[in-house]
Amino acid sequence: MTAAFSPGGRLIGIDIARCVALLSMFVAHTAPSPGPAGVLNLTEFLTVALFALLVGVSADLSADRMTFSALFAGSVVRALALIFLGLWSDTWGAQVDNVLPYLGVLSLFAALLVYLPTVVLAVLALLFWWFTPWAITAFEELHVQLYQSGSWMHYLTLWMFEGSSYRVFTMLGWACAGIVLIRLMHRWGAVGDIAGALVFTLAAGSTWWYASQQFEFFPYTGNRWEVGFDMLLAVAIVCWCSLLARIFSSRPSALEPLAVTGRMTLTLYLAQLALLAGYVKLAQEKSWGGTDDSWWVMAGLIIFALVFANLWHRLLGGTFAARGPVETVLGWVSGRR
Known part of the structure; x- marks a missing residue:
């Protein structure tokens, strides 16, 4: 059985x-809580890794x-647009560590990574995983110096190595894994x-069971157990x-x-x-x-996303704007329609 495609030629599974990444x-x-047995806390490990892996798949x-x-x-245009949208939306006041600038930088690297052989990409994924803790430590002092001096270059060290929740260096490993995965999925079929x-x-x-037994296992730390678990889960x-x-x-209509x-993830983000x-x-x-941690807020976002996207599709699905308002504009300016 071959991979399932939509009438427009898109991979439905992707x-x-x-x-899933958006809802996560x-x-x-x-x-407002980790949920029974901490199951909802898994979204803290999954979300950014899945987004990064899908950047590799898309590229x-x-x-x-x-x-x-x-x-x-x-990809240059897309990266600049995501960075701009990230910095602009940071001024809105949401209590969120904005991932858009990180995904923008990542998308630029991903456009180069896709031309590497699969074996090389697999090795790179392992190297990014292994050296993430080293990179965080190695660039910490430089980042502090750049930040204290007021240099705009501190954004590069922040996005690449020192973000509190996201780091492009780590995300590159997940993107490499995504490229390897989609190439394998073209070959291996349903089995x-x-x-x-x-x-x-x-x-x-x-990995979750062992790491949780050995030490306090938290997301966003950048240690090898956490980074590896994120990739396996994604x-x-x-x-x-x-x-x-x-x-x-x-x-497929189901x-x-x-x-x-x-x-429509960018519009909905x-x-x-x-x-x-x-x-x-x-x-x-x-x-x-004064906080957005609420079951009502969570349910409202999920319902809004599903209803808005499907209403847009029903009303404009046959037009040039079918993918969504922001996606349509970004697709036209970047050439990735």
Whole structure:
């Protein structure tokens, strides 16, 4: 059984994985507790790794239909746009560590990584994983000096190595894993999806259990256990999503609400920041606590994302703006429509 495609030629499983990343982000940003057995806390480990892995996947899929010059030029434009949108939306007041500048820088590197052999990319993924703790320590002093001197270069050290939640150096390993994964998925078929889903789920679960037994296991730390677990979990999710798309390949409309939402992640990410900023301001005025951690907020974001994306698709799905308002503009200016 071949991979499931939408009528527009998109891989449905990848779009569903994007939707999972988006919903995982909503939970990570707004859930007021870790949930039963800490299951909701898994979103703190999963979200950025899955987004980074999907950047690699998208870059490799784009490289199949674009020349190097077109892909690289478009990636430069895309990177600058994401950095601008990230810095601008940071001023809105949402209680969120904004990932857009990091994804912007990552997308530029990913446009170069896709031209490397698969074996080299696999080795690079391991190297980025292994050297992440070293890189965080090695560049800490330089970052502090640049920040204290007021140099704009401190943004580069921040985004590359010293972010409190995200680091492009680490994300490069996940992007490399995404490129390797999508190349393998083109070859291995349904059996590979099943095996990948089971093997990587077992590996992630075993890592979680062992690390939790040995020490306090937290997200965003940049230690090898955490970075490796994030990657295993993200790969497992993509395999499960691809398998789900294969199962419903004869009835793709059953997955359309999730796939449509997954195609609009940038619009919905920005909408989330605007909504959270507005809610925090209102909560402070009404003395509701001044925080966006709420089950109601989390549920509202999830419902809003699904309803908005599917209404947009129903009304404009047959037009040039089908993918979403921000995605359409960015696709046209970057050439990745």
